[in-house]
Amino acid sequence: MGAALGRHLADRADHIGDCEMSDKLKLLRLRLRSLFKPKQVEQELDEELQYHLQCQIDEGLAAGLSQEEARYAALRALGAITQNKEECRTMRRVTWIEDLGKDLRYGARTLRKNPAFTLVALLALALGIGANTAMFSVVYGMLFRPLPFADADRVAVVCLNYAQRDYIFGTMCIRDYLVWKQNNHAFEDPCLYRNQRMDIGGPEATPEQVVGSVVTANFFSTLGVRPLLGRTFVPGEDRPNTPSLVVLSETIWRRRFAAERTVLGRTIILNGASATVIGVMPEAIRFPRAETQLWTNLPLVPPTRYGPWFYRGLARLKSGVTLEQAQTETNNIGQLMAQQNPYYKRARMPVVTVRDALLGTTVKPAILVMTGAVGLVLLIAVVNVANLLLARATVREREVALRLSLGAGRGRVVRQLLTESVLLAGIGGMAGLALAWGAIKLIRVWNPGDLPLIDFVRLDWGALGFMAFASMLAGILFGLVPALESSRADLSLTIKEGGRTGGGSLARGRARNALVVAEIAISLTLLIGAGLLLRSFLNLQRVNGGFFAPPEQILTMRISPGDPKYDDEHTGLAFYAEVLRLARSVPGVEMAAVTNSLPPNRQGDADSFGLEGQTLGPGEMNPVVTVATVGPDFLQVLGIPLIKGRYFTDYDNEKAPPVTLVSDGFVRRFFPDGKALGKHVKYGDRWMEIVGVVGNVKYLSLSTDTDPAYYMPFAQNYFPPAFLTIRSSGDAGLLAARLRNEIQSIDAGVTLADIDTLEQALDGAVSQPRFNTMLLGLFAGIALVLAAVGIYGLMAYSVAQRKHEIGVRMALGAARADVVRMMVRQGLSLAALGIVLGLGGAFALTRLLKTMLFGIGVTDGLTFAAAPLGMLLVVLLATSLPALRATRISPAVALRSD
Amino acid sequence: MSKPTDLVQGTLDLLILKILALEPMHGWAIAQRIRQMSNEVLQVGQSALYPALHKLEQQGLIEAEWKVSENNRRAKYYSLTSTGRRAMAKEADQWERLSAAISLIVRTI
Incomplete structure (x- = not known):
């Protein structure tokens, strides 16, 4: 009974939780002391036992013993002191x-x-x-x-979005910026910027193309960043006729200018014109794009018309103003713009944080x-x-x-x-x-x-x-x-x-079953998600860009002549004629052409247009569509089919009457009677005759609807830089080096960039969906394997447990098939439940995939049917292996097994 | 002198708690008090007493404080915590029931 009582007390040994609140803290202190001040605790133990000894001696003395005798008696009564101390220590242990x-x-x-x-x-x-x-x-x-950026949450990118056009977040033109600036109260001084490819040249290194940004003077102060070297733009440096100034990124400063401090004040060649370097930005500052290498000042020339729409706004919220309030204000400004220009149907001005602007929508x-x-x-x-x-x-x-x-x-x-x-x-x-x-x-x-x-x-x-x-x-x-x-x-x-x-126990068996059901359900959900992405990816890959030449036989490169003298139409056209002549001279090149637009996603220009016989109300305009400027042979190089009329020829030059080709989609949308040939289309203030109708080509992206397009001859609308496009008899990639050498020999200022086969371009266009698909597929695969291991484990265990029972059944004459059926039935009933739950989960969750899917719905029938079947197959496999093993049990052995 | 084994483990805990319920005391005094109160029947050696005290302290049933003793020396005085008071009442109760039950059997047979 003492033992029972003792254990009762001992049981509470570690349970601080059993103590009353007031005692808990004391106890905690005590234990911490034992842990962290062992010396002091030890000393106190000595002192305590010493006191006891002293009392014992006192008692002896009081009984009339001599000091010596009393001490000896006391020590004897105390017993082995060391052992005793050890016991006390044990009791004190945490x-x-x-x-x-x-x-x-x-x-x-x-x-x-x-x-x-x-x-x-x-x-x-x-x-x-x-x-x-x-x-x-x-x-x-x-x-x-x-x-x-300083207070990055307070800086926003402001865009313009309207019904006809749907870029990511949208873009605006200088005229829109001025309207916004005039009506703005929510932001500090708004600024404007535009991303642009730029040729950078000069004595330091060979000319190259980089991504740059053209910005108004207050851009860096709005971001709240300081340069590593030199200065940024000061107010007024965005007025018309300001000389070109450049702020370099640290990356290009190190790479191209060997990190020399003397770069400040140096004149470099930017897009063929001279520009002065005024500062260097630290590497961490990567805006508007991660790959932005330099910033140059934007001269705000008063606009004479709407467009071009390449700009976005950047602004810092005034203190006390929230992003929502700013959004309300810009929406009102959007409405105002729509009133001034009916073309801006349902215009909105989305305000997004810098981070969202960097991340994009996908x-x-x-x-x-x-x-x-x-x-x-x-x-x-x-x-x-x-x-x-x-x-x-x-x-x-x-x-x-x-x-x-x-x-x-x-x-x-x-x-x-x-x-x-x-x-x-x-x-x-x-x-x-x-x-x-x-x-x-x-x-x-x-x-x-x-x-x-x-x-x-x-x-x-x-x-x-x-x-x-x-x-x-x-x-x-x-x-x-x-x-x-x-x-x-x-x-x-x-x-x-x-x-x-x-x-x-029964409960344990049930718990195991429930866990396996959960595994099947979860992995099925993932499997369906991955299946949807896979189907969508395959759809995307099957999309035809509208051209029929083998993509691996097409090589494209962006060629910029560099020197500003080539801005002149005559000299420029001669330059590109020379490019074509040299390209055609390279063995293996079958055809060559120039263009400013390429499928699947390199739209060169987009603009509105006028139509013969059409009367537009005041402020009204036709939609902005793809405008491609292409040389003769371009459509043949890519294999874009001619539906009616003729292609461009060498005779459609600057001296000939202006002509245009329109896409099939353009005809369907703007010529409902289908009679487009011979009609006229106006670009800017020039009327052009439609001489042919060609197939639809995707210039925006593979996943968006095909934009209507019209084409102009390169010679009638010269604007550098342009792409050289060649078709080779074999693998076009092999010709890249040779072509580069030939073309660079024309002029030292020539830059070549984006040298890719069309196959590579198509591949790049689907790289993100492919990445998503592979990643989710990987996760689903892991889940499936884990689930298979789980169900295999359960069945193997179940077989081991029921060995005895199986032995009895077989001894009583059950056939092997019966035993297998019995075991498999157990697995399949779990699978069925898991599949039902997994389908439910997938149904609820796959809508999250909506924006990532192309060409299928979130409840794509094929995926929702195939994935469960696959799952069932895996379960069947994982179940039947142990089940088959069960039938090999010899009844005699099984019955003796326990 | 009676060996500590005579005092079954756990019973000593109860005795210590009971004695400390009266007033704070140091180890020596507790041993003396047990001896006196049991009419010299129970004698607790320090080899059993101190481990028990340290254990009870670790469990939060008693707490210790250094004070000057009646003979002017520094001594470690133990006293009951409120948790200890609660535990003592429970253990005492249980002990009463157990011993009553046992004596019942011992007397009847």
Whole structure:
């Protein structure tokens, strides 16, 4: 009975939680002292025992003993002092820390002893945690890491969006900017900018083309950034007739100007004209585009007409004004613009943060979907490990029962099992961290379709913290249910069962079934998501750009003559004629032509137009459509079909009457009677005769509807730079080097850029969808494998458990087929439930994919039918292997097996 | 002298709690008090007493404080915490029931 009482007291040993509030703090202090001030505690113990000894001596003296005798008697009564002290120390120990060490050692030993289990679990966890850690870094880096601009949240990009045209966020022209500026109250002094390819030349190095930005004078002060060297633009430097000034990026300053400080004040050649370098921006400042290499001042020449629409606004909110208030104001300004110009139907002026402008519209939804997907992968990994642990719980039943019967509290057992699972998750997390590191490296190198803000993605302390948190959470999640299950072991039952391995409680069986159902459901959801992206990607790849020449036989390059003398039509045309002559002289080149537009996404120009016999109301105008300026042979090089009339020829030159070709879509939209040939179209103030109708070509992107287009002869609308396009008899890529040499020999100022085959261009156009598809496919694949392992494990375990039963059945004459059918039925019923739930989940979740899909709906029938079938097949395979093994059981052996 | 094993483990805890319920005391005094109150039947050696005290302190049932003793020396005085008071009442109760039950059997047979 004393023992019972003793254990009752001992049981409360670690439970600070049992104490009353007022005592908790005291106790905590006491324990911390034992942990961190062991010397002082030890000294006090000495003093306490010394006091006891002294009292004993006093007692002896009082009884009449001599000092010597009293001391000797006291020491004898005290017994072995050292041993006694040790006992006191034991009592003082902070047991949970001790226990933790013990549990960790024990856990590590258990994991080592079950290498197969440990390996499978670690692999699942490493994949799950690694994918999530990588994704965390991406999400944090792209969406949350502070931008290098002062108060970046207060700076917004302002665009113009109207019914006819739908660029990303939209663009405006100088006239719109002036209207906005006049009516603006929400922002500090608004500025205007435009991205542009520029030729940079000079004595330093060979001329090259870079992405630059033309900006108003207040651009940098609005961003709130300071130059690394020199100065930025000052007010007034955007007035007409201001000399050209350049601010270089640190990147190009280091690469092209060898990081010389003397670059300030130097004159360089920009687009053939001289410009003075006034400053250098630090590398971190990458705006408006990640690849922007220089900024030059924009002369605000008063506009005479609407267009061209290449500009966007940039402005800082006045203090106290919110983004929403600014949006309300700009919407009103948009309405005002629509009143002034009916062409701006439903004009809006979207106000987006700098970050959103950098990210564009496609990245955020993709990040959201991928984050959800990796979350599901982790969940499935957790479920899988929980399942493995449950299976093992049965094996460990006797160990746990033994502990319980030896007096361990249930809490203590749960804690020990949880320590083990958190340890497992911790190791998995470390491996995951390595995976994440590799994945981020890979994404940065690969950088599918120039992902914006990718430089901001890195593995840092935040990611490490996230990994630790995710591991901890995962460990507790997958460990808790099995731990609670195990510790509930019915002592008498387990011990009575003797040597027999695990009856496996009914509840535990149900828990395992539920986990497998969850695995199937989650992986099916992912599988359907991946299937949808795959179908959409295939659709995109099947899109015909409108040209029929083999894309690998077409080579294109942007050629800029460099020197401003070529701006003159006569000299310029002679230059490009020479380019064509040299190109045709290269062996392997079959045809060559110049153009300012190329499929699938390099629209050279877009503008409105006038139509013969059409009367427009005041302020009314025809839609802005693609305008392609092409030389003779261009349509033949690409194999764009002629539907009516004729192609351009060498005779359609500057001296001949102006002519134009229109696309089939143009005819359908603007000539409902189909009679376009011989009619006239006005570009600017020049009327051109329609001499032919050609097939529709995609110049904007593969996934948007084909824009109507009209074509003008290069010789009648000369404007450099232009693309050279050649068709070769074989692989066009092989001709690139030779062509480059030939063309650069014409003039030292010539720059060549974007040298690609059309095949590469098409490939690049689908790189982002392909990346998304591969990523989601990878996640779905991992999920599927994990689910397959899960169901295989369950069935194998179930077979092992029912060995005895199967033996009996077979001994009583059951056929092998019956046994297999019985086992498979069990697996399939779980699969059916999982599939139903997974279909539901997919139905609810795939709408998130909506903006990423092309050519199919979010509930695409084929995908929703094929994915479950595939899932069923996997389940069938995972089930039948163990089931077949069951039939090989010899009844005699099975019956004896326990 | 009676060996500490005579005092079954756990019972000593109860005795300590009970004695400390009266007033704060140092180790020596607790041992003396147990001896006196049990009419010299129970004798607690320090080899059992101090580990028990330290354990109870770790469990938050008693707390310690250094004070000057009646003979002018520094001594560690233990007193009951409110948690300890609660625990004592419960243990005492349980002890009463147990011993009553046992004496019942011992007397009847």
